[in-house]
Structures are given as C-alpha cells and as structure tokens.
Amino acid sequence: xxxxxxxxxxxxxxxxxxxxxxxxxxxxxxxxxxxxxxxxxxxxxxxxxxxxxxxxxxxxxxxxxxxxxxxxxxxxxxxxxxxxxxxxxxxxxxxxxxxxx
Amino acid sequence: xxxxxxxxxxxxxxxxxxxxxxxxxxxxxxxxxxxxxxxxxxxxxxxxxxxxxxxxxxxxxxxxxxxxxxxxxxxxxxxxxxxxxxxxxxxxxxxxxxxxxxxxxxxxxxxxxxxxxxxxxxxxxxxxxxxxxxxxxxxxxxxxxxxxxxxxxxxxxxxxxxxxxxxxxxxxxxxxxxxxxxxxxxxxxxxxxxxxxxxxxxxxxxxxxxxxxxxxx
Numbered sequence: 675x676x677x678x679x680x681x682x683x684x685x686x687x688x689x690x691x692x693x694x695x696x697x698x699x700x701x702x703x704x705x706x707x708x709x710x711x712x713x714x715x716x717x718x719x720x721x722x723x724x725x726x727x728x729x730x731x732x733x734x735x736x737x738x739x740x741x742x743x744x745x746x747x748x749x750x751x752x753x754x755x756x757x758x759x760x761x762x763x764x765x766x767x768x769x770x771x772x773x774x775x
Numbered sequence: 776x777x778x779x780x781x782x783x784x785x786x787x788x789x790x791x792x793x794x795x796x797x798x799x800x801x802x803x804x805x806x807x808x809x810x811x812x813x814x815x816x817x818x819x820x821x822x823x824x825x826x827x828x829x830x831x832x833x834x835x836x837x838x839x840x841x842x843x844x845x846x847x848x849x850x851x852x853x854x855x856x857x858x859x860x861x862x863x864x865x866x867x868x869x870x871x872x873x874x875x876x877x878x879x880x881x882x883x884x885x886x887x888x889x890x891x892x893x894x895x896x897x898x899x900x901x902x903x904x905x906x907x908x909x910x911x912x913x914x915x916x917x918x919x920x921x922x923x924x925x926x927x928x929x930x931x932x933x934x935x936x937x938x939x940x941x942x943x944x945x946x947x948x949x950x951x952x953x954x955x956x957x958x959x960x961x962x963x964x965x966x967x968x969x970x971x972x973x974x975x976x977x978x979x980x981x982x983x984x985x986x987x988x989x990x991x992x
Contacts, residue, residue, distance in 0.1 A: 677790055682827065683894030685794050689801055689820070691887030696805030698879030704810050704856060708817050711848065712801055715824045718836075725910050726831045731923045732907030734833050734916075738924065741836075741843055742935045746942035748848050752855045753949035759859050 682723040690716035701767050703755055707748070714744050789830050796823035814852045821845045832910070835917040 693712030700706055718737045725733025796819055803816025825840040907923045910916075924932050 677786055677830075680894060681790060681794075682831070684891050685797065685827075687887045687890035687894060689797060689824075690890060691883045692798070692801040692805060694883040694886060695880055696801075698883065699876050700805060702810055704852065704859075705804065705813050708804050708813055708852065711817060711844075712804060712820060715821065715844075718840075719824055719827060722828055722831050722833045722836065725833065729909050729911050730905055730907060731910045731919050732905040732927075734836055734910065734920055735907055735923050735928050737833070737836050738839065738920070739928075739931060739935060741839055743938065745843055745848060746938050748851060749942045749946045750949070752851055753946040756855060756858060757949045 679723050679727040683720060686716045686719040686723070689713075689719070703759075703767050706767065707751055707755070711744065711748075714740060786830065789826065793823045793826040793830070796820070796826075810856045811853065814849055814856065817852070818845050818849050821849070832916060834915075835920050 690713050693709045693716060696709035696712065697706050700709065718740055721733040721737045721740070723733075725731060725737075800816045800819030800821075800823060804813045804820065807813045807816060821840060821844045825837045825845075828834075828837040828840060907927055908919060910919065912919075
C-alpha cells in the first residue's frame with residue numbers, strides 16, 4: 675500500500691488552483707483552454723484517489739467519462755476558436771468585445 | 776478517518792517526483808508566453824498525473840490518459856496553435872481590467888485552501904459505497920472497470936457515444952468553409968477583411984462573362 679489520500683488531495687487542490695489562476699489571468703484563448711484541462715486533471719486525480727481510498731471502482735468509471743467529455747469539449751472548443759480567429763491575427767480574449775450574431 | 780498507512784520509500788519518491796513534474800508543468804502552462812511551450816508543459820503535467828494514476832492502481836486510466844490526453848488533445852492544441860499562428864503579442868502585461876489579476880489570484884488561492892481544508896478534515900461525506908463495485912479484490916483493474924461500465928453504467932456509456940457523434944458533427948460544421956457568399960458568415964468575413972477588392976472582383980467577373988446590358992447585382 676502506498677501513501678494516504680491526503681497528499682494526493684492536496685496536490686490536486688494545488689493543481690486546480692493553478693489552473694484557476696491561469697484561466698482568470700491569461701488572455702490567450704488557447705492557454706485558457708489548457709488551464710481548463712489542468713483543472714479537469716486535478717478533478718480526475720481526486721476521483722482516482724477516492725476510488726482507491728473508498729475501494730470503489732465508480733470513481734475510475736467517472737474519470738473515464740470525464741475523459742470522453744473532455745475530448746468532445748476540446749474538439750468543439752477548438753473548432754469555435756478556429757472559426758472565430760480565422761480572419762484575425764492574435765488569439766486574445768480581449769479582442770472578442772463585440773457581441774453580434 | 777482512514778488508518779494511516781506507513782508509506783514505503785519508493786512510493787514517497789514516486790509521489791515526490793510526480794508532484795514536482797505536475798506542479799512544474801502547471802506553472803509552465805500559465806507562465807510561458809509562447810503557447811507552444813504552454814502546450815509542452817501541459818504534456819508534462821498530464822504524464823505526471825498518469826504516473827499518479829499508476830501509483831493508485833488505475834492502470835487502464837493511465838493508458839487512456841497517455842493516449843487521449845497527451846496523444847490526441849495536445850496534438851490538437853498544437854495543430855490549432857500552428858494554424859492560427861503563434862501569438863507574439865505580450866499577453867501577460869496587458870491588463871484591461873484594473874485589479875482583476877490580483878483578485879483572480881486571491882480567489883483562486885482561497886478556493887485551493889478551501890479544498891485542502893475539505894480534504895484534510897471532512898472528505899468522507901456519507902461513507903456509503905456506490906453500486907459500481909469494488910476496486911480491490913480478484914481480477915485486474917481493466918476487468919473490474921469494464922464490468923462496471925458495461926453493466927451498471929451502460930446507459931451513460933451509450934450516451935457518451937451520442938455525445939461524441941454530436942461533437943464530430945459540430946466540429947465539421949464549425950470548420951467548414953462558407954460555401955455561398957450569401958450566408959451572413961461570409962458577408963461578415965468579407966466586410967472584415969477586404970470589402971473593396973472582393974466587390975470589384977465580383978463586378979469584373981460579371982462584366983467579363985456577359986458584356987453588356989446586365990444590371991449590377
């Protein structure tokens with residue numbers, strides 16, 4: 675048996691906080707997207723830790739579903755980013771000020 | 776609370792190295808100015824998380840993590856970065872909302888401290904097991920995972936297939952080029968980039984194909 679759950683949970687909390695800081699501070703849309711992936715990975719690490727700690731395979735099943743949803747999210751999100759920035763130069767969130775249909 | 780288990784030295788070393796890789800990669804993602812370096816730092820973080828999956832006996836999820844995340848998603852990120860061009864604008868220095876950055880850091884750190892407090896003291900919510908089955912016992916990890924997915928969570932599994940189909944159709948729809956210039960997306964693009972050149976080209980085509988007596992559209 676290896677380490678207790680607390681070390682993993684604290685590490686996951688740190689990773690989640692770093693992802694949150696990056697999501698709120700950075701202005702590049704792609705880097706913001708990567709920070710969302712960081713937060714998803716922190717949650718996955720928490721799920722796997724609880725799956726081992728509570729001796730329950732459902733946590734790992736949930737991580738599997740999170741991976742599928744993350745893949746779908748990245749595909750659609752990057753498609754939106756490409757279609758927005760096809761005619762612009764930089765991928766910065768501050769450039770997206772106009773709300774037009 | 777759980778019984779404290781005496782951790783052996785190799786586990787501590789594995790956890791320490793993986794934690795250093797994870798945190799270093801995460802800081803690299805949010806600090807690097809070049810998005811390509813952010814993507815490569817993201818690979819380091821994903822592999823570190825995969826190592827901790829192995830350390831907690833989630834072997835199938837480790838394989839999926841490497842294949843899907845580090846293989847597919849990061850490659851997709853790199854493709855989009857190369858497609859859009861690497862942004863040379865110094866995006867860290869710009870701060871259009873005054874006070875937004877320190878507030879963001881303070882709120883994020885407070886949220887992290889809250890999660891740590893929850894993890895330290897009250898992480899056991901109900902203590903009731905789910906209906907998914909146990910993680911330990913006889914059989915390999917992938918056998919138990921597949922047993923649970925294809926029996927207890929079968930409806931959710933089928934729903935993810937529907938989700939993937941929707942994502943693929945949406946991505947194809949978003950990435951296609953506008954076919955007819957009458958759609959408002961194309962008009963927007965033309966108005967954004969070069970209105971004069973495009974209209975003159977269209978007039979030229981009309982004038983060369985049918986020489987006289989045509990009213991301009």
